[in-house]
Amino acid sequence: MKNSCSSVSKFLEKYFDQEVKEKERLLIEGHLQDCSACRDALRSMEELRALLKVPVEEAAQKEDFPWVWQKIEKEIHLQEKLKWWQSLHSWFDVSTLFRRRVWIPAAATFVVLLFITAQIIFKKTPSYAGASVVEYLDSPTCNVMVYQSEEPNVTVIWLFEGPEKGTTPS
């Protein structure tokens, strides 16, 4: 079946830009061998491109593309800059934990441990205001004396120890 110009012409621009598929390319090239009108249309496109190519290239050379790219790059970096908590999050990257919800028992365990630790550390003891400094005293071998002085703020516990073995008393 012969392809009509109307059905080929809509692919002609794509063919010119090399954007057609292999099957379409074969159809167009077959048609172009027989159709002078379509060949002329294709030639016109080529001439037009040649006409435009020179001034466009000249204009492009005058443009300062590195400077433009620098601006674009800077803009990209500004948009990509993460906030501090986002950075911190990326450091730890615990997203998988959230997805799997395994953090729930882990967090619960941590809270329980924290609670137990706090109970031990902040174990309430009765107020000692005004109580004596020495709460308990025992010496199975020596006599002991306790002297509590408020001024200076000193408590003395004195052991009446016998002479040391192996030492010569003066």
Place this chain on the structure above:
Amino acid sequence: MKKIAFPPALFLILVLFSTSVALGQVQTRIRAIEASNVGFGIDPSLRDVHRELGSLFSFTSYRLLRDETLNLLPNQKVLIQGHHPGRFMEVTLVGLHRDVAKLRIRVIREGVDILNTEIRLSPGRTVLIGGPRRGEAVVIFAVSARF
């Protein structure tokens, strides 16, 4: 939102935990002093307790044998080597309430307790444990706390 809130929350928990641990710590200073009537003078490092020693005892010479600063945690036993081999002092923080730390002190001589006591220390108060002999002198342990 939850994902973003997690690291600061974790950080806050860790800060609170470390603060609680730090708050549960008691810095205890133990100085072993040799007191005798042989010679005269006081060790320059004992200037801060000179007045207390002078008002309580009649020794003529005070010499610093050892100065230890311990960071005690609740129920942590710390053993200090005594002035003679076979002599130890064991210090344990057994309680902490606001500005009062409760310490258990054992003075051990050749495996036997010669003193077993529990004292309550507040900042600014010093407990002097004296009497163990060292030749012609006696040893006085000055115990104070800071927290």
